[in-house]
Amino acid sequence: MKTPTSDTLSTSTQTVQRPASPPLPENPIDVSQTHVVTEFKHDIPLTTCRIDPTGRFVFAGAEDFHVYRWALSGDDSSKTLFTGHQSWVRCLDFSCDGRLLFTAGYDHRIGIWNAADENPSPIQMIDAHQGWVRWVRVSPDGKLLASCGNDNLVRIWSVPDGKLRQEFAGHKRYPYAAVFHPDGKRLASFDLMGVIKDWDIETGKEVRSLEAKFMWGFDQKFRADMGGARDMRFSEDGKALIVAGLTEVSNAFAGVHKPMVLCVDWEKFEHLHKWKDDAYKGMVWGVCEHPEGFLVASGAPQGGNKGMLWFLKPGEEKPFHSVTLSHCARGLDVTPDKRQLAVPQFDGKLCIYQMTAPHSLS
């Protein structure tokens, strides 16, 4: 990854000249030193973010229906608009080489874009679901795209032509997220009621189903269900499915619940670790695995604006470190070199955190 002090940035919109400076040695990962290195600003709350596989760009959806791109090592002047959806974009993903951007829109459509275009316009907009498209995820070989939506379906599309390949029906309530297993043969999906399904890509059949009902709540007073995944990923070795969301809903309509991260043992298909913060009422909006053996989760509270980053070791009850954010988190992603985090926030800021000590200028 380029350090924030480096050289020349070629973004799609402009070239930013920076003063040349000798490369600094990289400090080791030390989450206790986590600090903000960049704040990209937008004037509308953000809905999600992702960093592209090359580590050049960070993208975020916003409540103004658009997606924005910034050069990760640039500044606000690198902001580029992706317009084409007619509703909020909730989820983003990329082709393996980072050339294509896929966007899941609440306008029922999937957008396919050239991620690095100077003046982006959609290559294709697919009418993907009857209702919101809540999630998109590219397969490990880059040939397939999974989506799920408010028609309770999980669908598989060909990349890059965007043709519908398969349709998985079985969720009784909205599936919130769907992700490919790293072996590329299976797909996991998670719905409103905390039901996890394991699908076989080749046969199109449901293989297994597991309940995580503790990530769902039925509010007796208001007669409403609240639950679902706000983020979901497989660990890189494919042994664990990691889900971010909520637990212990006591008042759905006031958003009174606790944040939760669930790790599922994928082979045994059983709950491996459950983490919640009893002292913090709110939601986990993003979770990432770090190769040094910990998880990072981002959250937003029920009241106030004290967003959080939690650093978790699997199986431990309390975070080994936490960072208070400048506002409520709406997601989380980690750079390919695993040294920086991107956090989209409710106040419109997209904050980049470095998980090392700051470089000493001396």
Next chain:
Amino acid sequence: MRRDIGCNHIDHQLSRRGFVAGSAAGAVAIGGLLTPAQAEAVKSGQKRILQVFLQGGLSQFESWDPKPGTRYGGPFRAIPTSVPGIHICELMPHIAQRMHRLSIVRSLDLKTNDHRIGRLRIEKGRTAGDFPYVGAVASKYLAAENPPLPGYLHITTRGLEDNTNAFLGAQHAQLKLLGVNAPENLDRPASLDEESAQRRNEFRRLANERFAGRGGQPAFTEAFDSSFEMARRLMKRKSLFEQEPSAKDIERYGSHPFGVRCILARELLSNGATCVKVTHHGYDTHAENFNFHLEQLDEFDKTFCMLLDDLHDSGMLESTLVLIYSEFGRTPKLNQRYGRDHWGASVSVALGGCGIVPGAVVGSTNAEGTEVAEREVSGGDLFHTYFRALGLDTSANHDIPGRPVPIGDPAASPIEELLA
């Protein structure tokens, strides 16, 4: 009033489809599917009210006044309706096809963000004071002389107890039905035969007369009398609560609680009820406003439309005023829980049926929906409008001895553009 402006090709396509669909359904009903009760309800000439109360505060953005693509508009899109130029939120596709039977007021300012005060202002049409609810007024002035059912029935599962009848007499108070269950203790005790029950009632009547003859407060005995009378009427109509909805009704209305409540509402209206209020809970969305409106309006939209269709197809809609309302709307600005909070400053309601111009929009909000832009109306204005639509002179005084109390707030006035 704004109508028929800015329509485009797709508006007309949907309009035609919706209209044809509605007409076809109507033709089938007129072809002989009216129940005897519905036929009698139409023949009687009685006017009545259906109130659908969306408890908690329906978001105007996610229903009648969408602002897609604006700062506070949220993620949902606007869709064209059967009335060219009128767009509503995509969460109400069935209503969109029947927009020509309803009208929207987009400029209600209740000047409160409080559940109870908002509800009282819209139900009583007054900003303060002890006044009767819409249903109680309907029971007093619209009910037949010896109505077969209590005049004001409210199908709900919870809700605050209020003095709904105020000074109008206990017989006009709301009778709350818990879901679709018959009121408790409706059966005559097994130990009491019919003759004994009649003798008891006669004794009670004589005792009341004697009490009144000795200068007793008639209000005391009237309240008891009205309770007994309500019970007597309900005992006679107990079968309304006992009959299982048909499979076809369940398929159309849905098997969820709101579905079966609306089926019961239809039966009560068809069998002589004057005002039936059905509450659909779950709109107080301080968190997850969009996910919850998805759920709630998915349930409300189709179910309400089935009830509206049945009223229309039976011919009862012409004599039934339909109101869809909440105690307020929801804030333009989203909070950090994806919620919208209480908002009384720019609220939308929908009306239709008896005496109401169909397919109209009254008033508007500004581009971001933060305030009323034109034709501000109050709860008092709505109250006048309901009853003027039903043929009641709301400038007249209530029929109570001793003091002149205007039926409608003298400081308010009916929304003339809505009156047919």
